[in-house]
Amino acid sequence: MKWVAGNSLTTRLTLLFAAVSTSVLLLLGVVIGSLVERHFEDMDLELLEGKLELIQHALAVTRSPGDLVTIPAQLDAALIGHHGLAVGVWDETGKPLYLSEEASFPTGSQPQVPAAQFPRTWTGADLHLYRGIMGTAPTGIPGGASTTVALSTDLSHHEHFMQSFRLTMWAVVALAATLSGFLGGLAARRGLAPLHGIVRHAADITAEKLDQRLEEGNIPLELAEVVRTLNGMLARLEDSFRRLSDFSSDLAHELRTPVSNLLTQTQVTLSKxxxxxxxxxxxxxxxxxxxxxSRTIADMLFLAKADNNLLIPLREEVDLGAAVSSLLEFYEAYADEKQLRLSCSGKASIAGDRLMLRRAIGNLLSNAVRHTPKLGRISIELKETPEGETVVSVENTGETIDPEHLPRLFDRFYRADASRQHYGEGSGLGLAITRSIVQAHGGEVSVISERGLTRFSIRFPR
Structure with missing residues (x-):
């Protein structure tokens, strides 16, 4: 598959870094903007409420209608330096006692009189946004009624600040997204460098270099399991290639001898x-x-079926004791020739293929007859364990096999040493066929050899 930008892991990580940083900055900008808006609102309300208290105090100290005449001058002095702040004071009849310049309030039914309830913020006739409050201010005149006071502040400077803030935020977000994408790409390339190293090293491994392994020393933890898995796969491939090479060599050797004999004998025959x-x-x-x-080829076809899981044994109740007795009768003549003692003990039965099981046990018995010295002993034991397993053991006296050879005795054409070469009709495939038959029945076969005794054991599960 050809990798394109959309499928590149580096590109995906770069876009992910950029998207995450952009989202975080946008969320942070929204939160900060909301907090700034709330802060401005609190500051405006604090200013307006402070001025309302000042006006209420100024009106509370009036003692006569003449004192009200001085209120505008007092309020003008109090509002100096507060640009954008507007104040309006009305008496109980709706007559304005004081209106600052360019004061703009939501009005009621009468012009210039504020509505009984006006919103916290509104848009004035000049299209500016205002924030205001309204309250009452009792006078100190005996029998005098309360006045209505309205205050507002222009929010234009706040709006200008927020527009500048949003513009700056978008610029920062765009710059941060670009920068985080660039840095994320560098980080992704640097982080994936060990993976590229694994790819380059793996590309150098061929069928002739299967003994090489990927280095695990400086690999990140996330890739360590991948490296171990690949090394395990290479070990299995190396073992399979070695076995295949050995098998091909052994097969050529096994077939070369009879073919050479046939060719030589035919040429000699035709010479006169x-x-x-x-x-x-x-x-x-x-x-x-x-x-x-023919036997060698038939055995090879049998093993080829076993390798491809094509051996489907029949399932019938097989009396192993009867099968072993029949085999002992068959090999009795060979045993008498070498003066061997044959014996069988125990009894057991199993559900399986009668012919396959007879062939598996027969191969073990044939192997024992060939490798047991004169006057030796061969004993077969059948038993069923408390765990439900059926065990068939074939034990013979003779030379002890070196432990290094035991794991490979079931390989095709494998022979431990010259002293265990096959005689006459042996093809070197008997033990390999036995293992295949046992595995097809779900069992396992093993061998131990010590102190002049060699024991092959077959274990079938419940």
Whole structure:
């Protein structure tokens, strides 16, 4: 698959960094903007409420209508330096006692009289936004009524500040998104550098270099498991290639001998005219070699099916004791020739393929007969364990096998040493076939060899 920008992990991480930083900055800007708006509102209300208290105090100290005449001058002096602040005072009849310049309030039914309830903020005739409050201010004149006081402040300077703030925030967000994307790309490339190193190292591993492994020393923790998995896969591939190479070499060696014998014998036969009896002897000898080739090929086909899980054993109740007794009768002549003692103890049964199980046990027995020295002993034990397993053991006396050879005895064509070479009809595939049959039945086969005794054990599950 060709990688494009949309599928690049570096690009995705870069876009993710940019999106996260942009979202965080936008959220932060919204929160700060809301807090600034709330702060401005609190400051404006504090100013307006302070001026309302000042006006209420000024009106409370009046003692006669003449004192009201001085109120405008007092309020003008009090409002000096407060640009944008507007104040209006009305008596109980709605007559304005004081109106600051350019005062603009939401009016009621009478012109210039504020509405009984006006909003906290409003837009004036000049399209400016205002914030205001309204209250009452009792006078100190005996029998005098209370006055109505309205105060407002122009919010234009606040609006200018917020517009500047939003513009600055958007500029910062754009710059931060670009910068975080750039830095995120650098961080992503740097963080993925070990992965690129793994890719380069893995690309150098070929079928001729399967012994190489990926280095785990400086790998980040997130990639350590990937490296261990790849190294495990390489170890399995190396072992499989080694076995395949050994098998190919052994197979060529096994087939070369009978083919060479047939070719040599045929050429010698054709070198001169032979009698009828001689031709019959030669054909009989060739027939034996062909039988050996046929058995080897049949065994290889059987193992090929096992490797591809094509062995589907029948399921029938098999009396292992009867199967072993039949095999002992078959090998009795070979045992008598070497003066071997054969014995069988115990009894057991299993649900499986009768012919396959007979072949598996027969291979173990044949192997024991070939490798047990003269006057030796071969014993077969059948038993069913309390855990429900069925165990078949074939034990023979003879030379102890070195521990280093035991794990590979079930490999195809493998022979521990010259002293355990097969005789006559052995093809080197018997133990490999036994393992395949046992595994097809869900069991396992093992071997131990110590103090002159070698024991092969087959364990079938419940």
């Amino acid at each position: 005219v032979r009698t009828l009896e001689e031709y019959q002897d030669i054909l009989a000898s060739n027939s034996e070699e062909f039988e050996r080739l």
